[in-house]
Amino acid sequence: MTDFTRTRAAFHLPEGVTYLDGNSLGPMPVAATARVADMMRDEWAEQLIRGWNSAGWYAQPRRVGDRIARLIGAGEGQVVMGDTLSIKVFQAVSAARALRPDRRVILSDSGNFPSDLYVAEGLAGAVDAELRVVRPEEVADAITDDLAVLMLTEVDYRTGRRHDMAALTARAHQAGALAVWDLAHSAGAVDVDLLGVDADFAVGCTYKYINGGPGAPAFIWTHPRHSDAAAPILQGWMGHAAPFAFDLDYRPAAGIERMRVGTPPVIAMTALDAALDVWDGVELADLRARSIELSEAFITGVQENCPDLVLNSPRHPAQRGSQVSFLHPQGYAVMQALIAEGVIGDFRAPDVLRFGFAPLYNDVSDIERAVDTLARILRDGSWDDPRFHQRAKVT
Numbered sequence: 001m002t003d004f005t006r007t008r009a010a011f012h013l014p015e016g017v018t019y020l021d022g023n024s025l026g027p028m029p030v031a032a033t034a035r036v037a038d039m040m041r042d043e044w045a046e047q048l049i050r051g052w053n054s055a056g057w058y059a060q061p062r063r064v065g066d067r068i069a070r071l072i073g074a075g076e077g078q079v080v081m082g083d084t085l086s087i088k089v090f091q092a093v094s095a096a097r098a099l100r101p102d103r104r105v106i107l108s109d110s111g112n113f114p115s116d117l118y119v120a121e122g123l124a125g126a127v128d129a130e131l132r133v134v135r136p137e138e139v140a141d142a143i144t145d146d147l148a149v150l151m152l153t154e155v156d157y158r159t160g161r162r163h164d165m166a167a168l169t170a171r172a173h174q175a176g177a178l179a180v181w182d183l184a185h186s187a188g189a190v191d192v193d194l195l196g197v198d199a200d201f202a203v204g205c206t207y208k209y210i211n212g213g214p215g216a217p218a219f220i221w222t223h224p225r226h227s228d229a230a231a232p233i234l235q236g237w238m239g240h241a242a243p244f245a246f247d248l249d250y251r252p253a254a255g256i257e258r259m260r261v262g263t264p265p266v267i268a269m270t271a272l273d274a275a276l277d278v279w280d281g282v283e284l285a286d287l288r289a290r291s292i293e294l295s296e297a298f299i300t301g302v303q304e305n306c307p308d309l310v311l312n313s314p315r316h317p318a319q320r321g322s323q324v325s326f327l328h329p330q331g332y333a334v335m336q337a338l339i340a341e342g343v344i345g346d347f348r349a350p351d352v353l354r355f356g357f358a359p360l361y362n363d364v365s366d367i368e369r370a371v372d373t374l375a376r377i378l379r380d381g382s383w384d385d386p387r388f389h390q391r392a393k394v395t
Ligand SMILES: *Cc1c(COP(=O)(O)O)cnc(C)c1O
Pocket: 084, 085, 086, 087, 112, 113, 115, 116, 153, 157, 182, 184, 185, 205, 218
């Protein structure tokens, strides 16, 4: 059994704050401060350029990738870290499309995160492909024989709706297409099994449920059947077979290493490495069970105590990730009032109040406080104060 008392204690949770926004930015692992300070002092300061070898910086993207692999059902040597998720989406979709050169269509859904759709649209324009976007519930029927790539985010960032990865991947394969999965709201949140569902490519970020810190590097996974055939497209020197030969011609490295682009963010990856220590000993089945327990308690509590809010997530836990959202016409102001009371969730336009449940550090006391506070500010109308209506740049 996973010890969630230990994992909760491993985070710095600010005094007086109930944090339900780990789906946007996870809290800081206590150990990250010293780990980054040690790295700066012992490695950067003392070893200087030698640190690429002596401190293992060059191998870090693969070493940390192996630690992510366990959380997403991938094997050793199949995951590499680097860049931002948007860039990894580009790499995965472009490589998948290049494996189906006789087909033009990239299919996604309107519940996908805009950056993924923008990236695919830009790619489609550059390589004479077509981005087709349907509603999430229409995806299965839209998988047709002209499809090159199915590009989906497993868990919808607004509703928390979870696609059936196994079924949709199988359907894409039957149609002769490849499946690219974005795990931004899945990795560290639900029990992902990439090899089990037979996906082709997957990408994700590490600053949400994995708690790697703002701007922590993204990851990319390629199924081993593609990893020596996939064309990286973004051909950077660190994905070269012999980066320090400084050849004028590009030759991709073997396997997942070719998905590296340029110099990795070593300091950020050191903080991420500290965050991954907390995951040691966490069983994904326990994670999923606790996530369901927390989100069910929240939904029940809100439905009983906040009649003004409308559930915007699937009611059945099997169809959800680890976040839940509710609608309110003045959602922005309600969320600002809630944050002012120390309960942090977030708002997504136009009217979505979003709450993430991170089993590593959230417990039932967080749920009780969040429900009580939300019910109170809705009942007494205190959310309708002019200061809560002023929009900040990041919402
Ligand atoms: C959070 C998120 C992103 C963010 O991409 P970055 O390049 O890391 O800013 C992209 N896609 C999805 C599905 C996300 O949830």
